[in-house]
Amino acid sequence: MTEAQNEPSVTIEALMDEQRVFPPSKEFVAQANINAASVYEDGKDYETFWENQADSLLWRKKWTKTLDWSNPPFAKWFVDGKLNVTESCLDRHLENNGDKVAYYFVGEPGDERTVTYRQLYEEVCQLANGLASLGVSKGDRVAIYMGMTVELPVALLACARLGAPHSVVFGGFSSDALMDRINDAEAKVLITCDESWRNGNKIALKSYADSALEKTPSIEHVVVVKRTGTAVPMIQGRDIYYHELIKDQPKERPATETDSEDTLFILYTSGTTGKPKGIVHTTGGYLLGASFTHKNVFDIKDDDVYWCTADIGWVTGHSYIVYGPLANGTTSVLYEGVPNYPDKDRYWAIIEKYKVNQLYTAPTSIRTFMKWGTEFPERHDMSSLRLIGTVGEPINPEAWIWYNKYIGGGRAPIVDTWWQTETGHIMISPLPGVTTTKPGSATVPLPGIGADIVDEEGNPVPWGGGGYLVLTHPWPGMLRTIFKDPQRFVDTYWGRFSKPEENRWVYFAGDGAKRDVDGYYWLLGRVDDVMNVSGHRISTLEVESALVDHQDVAEAAVVGRNDPITGQAIAAFVTLKGHVQGNEQLIAELREHVAAKIGKIARPASIVFTDELPKTRSGKIMRRLLRDISEQRQLGDVTTLANADVVNDIAARAAAMQTSQED
Ligand code: WTA
Numbered sequence: 001m002t003e004a005q006n007e008p009s010v011t012i013e014a015l016m017d018e019q020r021v022f023p024p025s026k027e028f029v030a031q032a033n034i035n036a037a038s039v040y041e042d043g044k045d046y047e048t049f050w051e052n053q054a055d056s057l058l059w060r061k062k063w064t065k066t067l068d069w070s071n072p073p074f075a076k077w078f079v080d081g082k083l084n085v086t087e088s089c090l091d092r093h094l095e096n097n098g099d100k101v102a103y104y105f106v107g108e109p110g111d112e113r114t115v116t117y118r119q120l121y122e123e124v125c126q127l128a129n130g131l132a133s134l135g136v137s138k139g140d141r142v143a144i145y146m147g148m149t150v151e152l153p154v155a156l157l158a159c160a161r162l163g164a165p166h167s168v169v170f171g172g173f174s175s176d177a178l179m180d181r182i183n184d185a186e187a188k189v190l191i192t193c194d195e196s197w198r199n200g201n202k203i204a205l206k207s208y209a210d211s212a213l214e215k216t217p218s219i220e221h222v223v224v225v226k227r228t229g230t231a232v233p234m235i236q237g238r239d240i241y242y243h244e245l246i247k248d249q250p251k252e253r254p255a256t257e258t259d260s261e262d263t264l265f266i267l268y269t270s271g272t273t274g275k276p277k278g279i280v281h282t283t284g285g286y287l288l289g290a291s292f293t294h295k296n297v298f299d300i301k302d303d304d305v306y307w308c309t310a311d312i313g314w315v316t317g318h319s320y321i322v323y324g325p326l327a328n329g330t331t332s333v334l335y336e337g338v339p340n341y342p343d344k345d346r347y348w349a350i351i352e353k354y355k356v357n358q359l360y361t362a363p364t365s366i367r368t369f370m371k372w373g374t375e376f377p378e379r380h381d382m383s384s385l386r387l388i389g390t391v392g393e394p395i396n397p398e399a400w401i402w403y404n405k406y407i408g409g410g411r412a413p414i415v416d417t418w419w420q421t422e423t424g425h426i427m428i429s430p431l432p433g434v435t436t437t438k439p440g441s442a443t444v445p446l447p448g449i450g451a452d453i454v455d456e457e458g459n460p461v462p463w464g465g466g467g468y469l470v471l472t473h474p475w476p477g478m479l480r481t482i483f484k485d486p487q488r489f490v491d492t493y494w495g496r497f498s499k500p501e502e503n504r505w506v507y508f509a510g511d512g513a514k515r516d517v518d519g520y521y522w523l524l525g526r527v528d529d530v531m532n533v534s535g536h537r538i539s540t541l542e543v544e545s546a547l548v549d550h551q552d553v554a555e556a557a558v559v560g561r562n563d564p565i566t567g568q569a570i571a572a573f574v575t576l577k578g579h580v581q582g583n584e585q586l587i588a589e590l591r592e593h594v595a596a597k598i599g600k601i602a603r604p605a606s607i608v609f610t611d612e613l614p615k616t617r618s619g620k621i622m623r624r625l626l627r628d629i630s631e632q633r634q635l636g637d638v639t640t641l642a643n644a645d646v647v648n649d650i651a652a653r654a655a656a657m658q659t660s661q662e663d
Contacts, residue, residue, distance in 0.1 A: 001386050012529050018397045023436040030431020043447025053292050058088040058246035060591040072505040073494040076261050077285030084255035086161045088122040089326035090109045099330045108197040108337025122251035126149035127158035129253050130245035134221045138163035138256050143187035145169045147196025151225045152312050153322045163256040170313025173599040179212035181268050188217040188218050193225035194232045199338045238397040260284030266483050269421040278483030289425035289477030295322030297429050298358045308360040313422040318524040339428045344372045348380040354382040363395040366403050367565050389415040392535025393567045394523045400439035418442040424477025441520045453515045458497035466514035471507040484648045490497050516590040531568045532562030538602050546597035554578040557613050557621045561630035569605035571630040582609030608654045612646045629654050
């Protein structure tokens with residue numbers, strides 16, 4: 001961590017001065033699922049705490065030991081317990097709640113589909129039977145690359161029914177990114193769709209998949225959901241349409257028994273190297289963590305309509321659209337598209353129509369809504385909203401207050417939830433019936449979760465100070481390893497602050513944070529080479545490799561600079577090969593090149609050409625300096641640079657040259 005990307009900055013100091021507090025209302029407390037502060041006391045004995053919650057799941061065979069932490073940092077929760085997550089998410093609701101709605105699907109073009117728990121169960125069984133007929137069995141990996149339609153949660157659950165780990169690849173990723181992930185997971189089957197709808201456009205997922213599949217030897221079959229109906233090439237013997245695959249399949253299929261520690265899914269996320277990591281989540285502990293936090297952080301009641309706007313391609317969708325809500329028998333909205341199609345009030349229209357009670361969305365969206373103006377939410381009656389939440393990045397107090405006022409009607413508590421792909425479920429967040437909130441703070445660790453702030457040496461920093469956010473003991477939904485790379489798991493997450501000789505194991509989250517004098521956590525962003533663009537993690541190295549992959553590029557450095565809407569924006573500095581002249585056209589070409597290599601979310605917002613990159617005498621690129629340049633800050637001492645004179649030149653060029661990032 002020599003090249004800190006996000007050090008505490010001035011805005012954070014301002015944030016820490018935030019004095020407003022929002023205690024839960026009497027009315028909310030009276031009806032809350034959890035309303036006694038004593039729950040935090042209960043959580044201190046975390047093993048017992050989680051064990052006491054675990055009866056909320058349907059187990060086939062009870063565990064013999066709650067936590068096995070004898071081989072840290074490799075944890076086992078609910079040792080010897082047997083279950084299949086789909087029995088908790090589907091089967092057990094059938095008897096009393098078979099006709100209850102699981103998903104109100106809202107297609108971007110305006111089509112709708114209501115799916116009850118029984119219908120969901122039947123379609124999951126049919127697809128599980130279909131996948132089994134293609135040779136998928138327990139332990140086989142299945143890759144999923146789809147838009148947000150009902151068939152997407154069905155696909156995840158059908159894999160889970162078979163005990164086949166799924167690896168969902170976000171539909172916004174490119175062919176190359178899909179190919180890398182399929183190959184790393186050695187997936188046997190890919191489930192995709194013809195095209196998906198986004199912002200009124202058709203996104204050609206099958207065609208992207210076909211390019212990826214030219215170099216994915218492990219894939220035997222491709223299942224294709226018809227979404228837009230556009231004819232797509234189908235390769236005989238390999239490709240089959242979803243509706244044809246499930247057509248004659250029985251609507252029942254016994255769930256495959258899995259162990260509490262069998263892998264439920266792999267989800268790739270960016271780290272500090274160019275290669276994405278396959279985060280491995282297992283079964284019992286993960287489902288418990290996702291369902292407990294879903295129920296209690298969002299204060300879910302049986303009749304609620306809940307809506308998480310994330311894409312299932314990210315962990316938020318896994319835990320809070322699929323597994324958490326379904327385990328709790330909740331009715332969710334599942335929306336396919338963007339918030340401004342056909343107009344900027346789409347979210348608010350959906351909330352009014354379905355009388356949504358809980359909304360869970362991202363700060364970047366909230367800032368976008370602020371920019372669009374209050375007229376859009378004001379068009380709709382959103383009095384059904386009882387609670388609103390955020391995830392993905394720090395929320396600035398201004399956006400928090402706007403969200404509270406214009407979306408929550410000044411009435412709905414806000415839960416700012418901090419967690420990660422690796423943690424599996426929410427870790428730091430208010431309990432809405434207990435915790436007084438402060439705009440901009442994720443508040444305190446949930447009961448049963450241990451967090452701390454430490455300094456460079458790993459010593460706890462007293463309240464009032466800042467440092468590195470760490471997690472101090474195991475939790476049920478924790479990642480178990482990195483797929484095929486346990487050593488990287490140990491080094492990346494446990495290497496920095498653990499003291500194995502004292503048997504002290506500390507998970508380092510990669511985030512900086514401060515803790516105020518009341519013990520509230522204020523997240524400061526990543527302290528490694530990971531950017532957070534619109535709540536999505538992108539590694540600087542990944543973007544750099546994509547740029548260098550272009551024939552005209554000699555060298556590239558990428559930093560995340562602050563952006564009022566997307567949190568961070570990607571700023572790239574590129575040196576070209578000797579004979580090449582940089583111009584607008586090449587900038588456009590490079591941005592598209594990155595989009596093709598990784599996905600549009602990774603396209604740099606600005607590219608500056610420079611004859612040299614600022615480097616230390618040992619040859620390291622000074623990213624911190626580039627960030628200062630990008631944010632037009634006064635430049636500090638540059639005397640350690642090997643090529644100090646290059647800095648002014650870059651700064652001048654950067655000021656002159658900025659392109660804006662499209663969606
Ligand atoms: C950031 C998303 C501040 C953080 C669930 C973390 C947040 C990374 C918050 C994980 C929050 C997430 N406040 N920062 N409430 N929630 N983050 O893996 O930097 O996509 O490390 O998981 O997002 O992103 P990931």
